[in-house]
Amino acid sequence: MKALLIVAHGSRRKDSNDEVRRLADRIRENSGPAFNFVTCAFLEISSPQVDSAIADLAEEGVTDILVFPYFLAVGTHVSCDIPRIIDEEKEGYPNIHFEILPHLGALQGISSLILKQIYKSAPATA
Amino acid sequence: MKALLIVAHGSRRKDSNDEVRRLADRIRENSGPAFNFVTCAFLEISSPQVDSAIADLAEEGVTDILVFPYFLAVGTHVSCDIPRIIDEEKEGYPNIHFEILPHLGALQGISSLILKQIYKSAPATA
Numbered sequence A, B: 001m002k003a004l005l006i007v008a009h010g011s012r013r014k015d016s017n018d019e020v021r022r023l024a025d026r027i028r029e030n031s032g033p034a035f036n037f038v039t040c041a042f043l044e045i046s047s048p049q050v051d052s053a054i055a056d057l058a059e060e061g062v063t064d065i066l067v068f069p070y071f072l073a074v075g076t077h078v079s080c081d082i083p084r085i086i087d088e089e090k091e092g093y094p095n096i097h098f099e100i101l102p103h104l105g106a107l108q109g110i111s112s113l114i115l116k117q118i119y120k121s122a123p124a125t126a
Helices: A014-030 A050-059 A076-092 A110-121 B014-030 B050-059 B076-092 B110-121
Strands: A002-008 A037-042 A064-069 A097-100 B002-008 B037-042 B064-069 B097-100
Touching: A002 A014, A002 A050, A014 A037, A014 B110, A037 A050, A050 A076, A064 A076, A064 B110, A076 A097, A110 B014, A110 B064, A110 B110, B002 B014, B002 B050, B014 B037, B037 B050, B050 B076, B064 B076, B076 B097
Parallel strands: A002 A037, A002 A064, A064 A097, B002 B037, B002 B064, B064 B097
Antiparallel strands: none
């Protein structure tokens, strides 16, 4: 049983958190059989927090959790906070295999995605 | 003369700002003849600030500036700060046409980009 856990910062603005939830929905719809669960969690302010989301996945019997940091930059959250939280969770769930993926800003495809979007929004500039 | 101006938050961490600069470099290399200039600017902490980047572009003779908010969520920066700054710049440069694009988190392709990356990083889960 495999899960993808998208970890975002969390915001006081409900709209911002809902954007992350909608992203998780879109990924879930498109992930085919790769994951039994696709869900999201937040480091601050919003819920679920990461530990609570992992507890829910553990209860469902998940054996593998891929953690995707939904961050643009390698800041403290990506380099310290998320690895620390996941290390703590590993102790609590020794039978679950955790893996932290590269953060969003590190994905090579970002620049072509932006260029495609720009051409779509403003074809006169292309 | 057209320019793409990528506007990011700015960080105390030099690495994070350099990630944005490298993104601007990659987009510049791949944008073909669409833009005469591709550059980045920051709202806080880092330089150049947005007004200074626009002053440089104006000096180069740019007539069109597409502003791309490099933000994941519609927070205050995307919904208020960037539009306010650009409105002020419009007054200072009435002959330059400014357009603010949808922010990064709103791009439809984000979910497929993430899925592709996940398959690449962890093919065993696919």
